[in-house]
Amino acid sequence: MSERVSDEQRQSPGPGFARLVEIMARLRAPGGCPWDREQNFDTIKPYLLEETYEVMDAIDARDWEGLADELGDLLLQAVFFAQMASEEGRFDIADSLLAINSKLVRRHPHVFADGDAKTSGDVLRRWDEIKAVEKESKAGPLPKGLLTGVPRSLPALVEAQKIAAKAAGAGFDWENIEQVFDKLREELAEIDVARAAGNPAEIEDEIGDLLFVVVNIARFLKVDPEQALRKTNRKFRRRFSQVEEGLAAQGKTPQQASIDEMEALWQAAKHSEV
DSSP states (O other): OOOOOOOHHHHHHHHHHHHHHHHHHHHTTTSSHHHHHOEEEEEEHHHEEEEEEEHHHHTTTTTTHHHHHHHHHHHHHHHHHHHHHTTSOOOOOHHHHHHHHHHHHHTOHHHHSOOOSSSHHHHHHHHHHHHHHHHHHHHHSSSSGGGGOOOOOOHHHHHHHHHHHHHHHHTTSSSSSHHHHHHHHHHHHHHHHHHHHHHHHHHHHHOOOOOOHHHHHHHOOOOOOOHHHHHHHHHHHHHHHHHHHHHHHHTOOOOOOOOOOOHHHHHHHHHHHH
């Protein structure tokens, strides 16, 4: 039987969040769910990533009902991790809520105190300054370097985006996008040289340089490269599915078709979207 939610609970997130914490504690308790009780920090990590990408998919699709559902799944991951930490006597979800609430107030002095920030750029610079002071007060002097605050564990595309933005913020940047396109052409030429030499390590290195330049082109054009690539991936999936459908109508599979046949169906799929 589904759980009935009062109008008050619908209007206020507090009771609903408390109920989620209560349910998670029950699932992990003796006599709870065998699967939930078996999990640990390492086994749950993949689900955190999976749910994050499902949230992003719902946003891309503007699926608001789906987004509400996926955000609930993402909240569950936070509560799951906090419950496991609580069982080990490390912290609980209340500590996490206190930490983020305090952080948001502390890092927005232009809203909650007498700080001044006229543009979003001012806000980001002040955020980084406050963050650096906080880290130094917790762990002592930080290793010197502008890029030390960018986690190496990020997906490579996101890491490239962040370190390029930080370097640009410090003045290490091209003057205009035409210079970036010049660099793009330079990197393409260097890939040709690496291919001619037949050196796999050199080819890999040049491909990495090329991708980094593309990230910077996206930055100059104010495009999120991760989102741009996700949209292209989705577009390719859609068009290739239409190619497969067209071939199936002819009694063929992609493996049985020629490249010309598949290209014709691809172009038809492309023109159908215009």
